Amino acid sequence: MEKTSGRIDVDYVASLARIELTEDEKRSLAADMEKIVAYVDLLAAKDVSEIEPTAHALPISNVWRQDLAGQPFDRELMLRTAPDKIGGELIKVPQVILGEEES
Numbered sequence: 001m002e003k004t005s006g007r008i009d010v011d012y013v014a015s016l017a018r019i020e021l022t023e024d025e026k027r028s029l030a031a032d033m034e035k036i037v038a039y040v041d042l043l044a045a046k047d048v049s050e051i052e053p054t055a056h057a058l059p060i061s062n063v064w065r066q067d068l069a070g071q072p073f074d075r076e077l078m079l080r081t082a083p084d085k086i087g088g089e090l091i092k093v094p095q096v097i098l099g100e101e102e103s
Contacts, residue, residue, distance in 0.1 A: 008033045 010026045010033070021029065079085060084092040 008037065 008030055010021070010030045013029075013033070014021050014026070079089070079091070082091040086092045
């Protein structure tokens with residue numbers, strides 16, 4: 001962001017965003033942007049050398065069920081109930097990638 005004498009150039013920012021602002025909107029936006037920059041400056045002054053970097057603010061864990069081994073489906077039954085087969089050994093599904101030929 002371009003700053004001039006400690007103030008944010010709202011006209012420049014608006015031109016980058018390709019938006020038109022009224023004079024009231026410019027004054028309001030300038031005040032808001034200056035508060036944001038002041039807050040970022042305040043954060044930048046804090047010593048964070050002892051803080052471990054994190055990817056998320058809160059711990060994240062999967063909520064999926066545990067993957068347990070079980071009995072597989074009967075291959076012959078699955079092939080018998082399939083609507084269409086390839087070579088009698090594979091279940092044929094609708095084509096999803098155009099241009100791929102059946103092998």
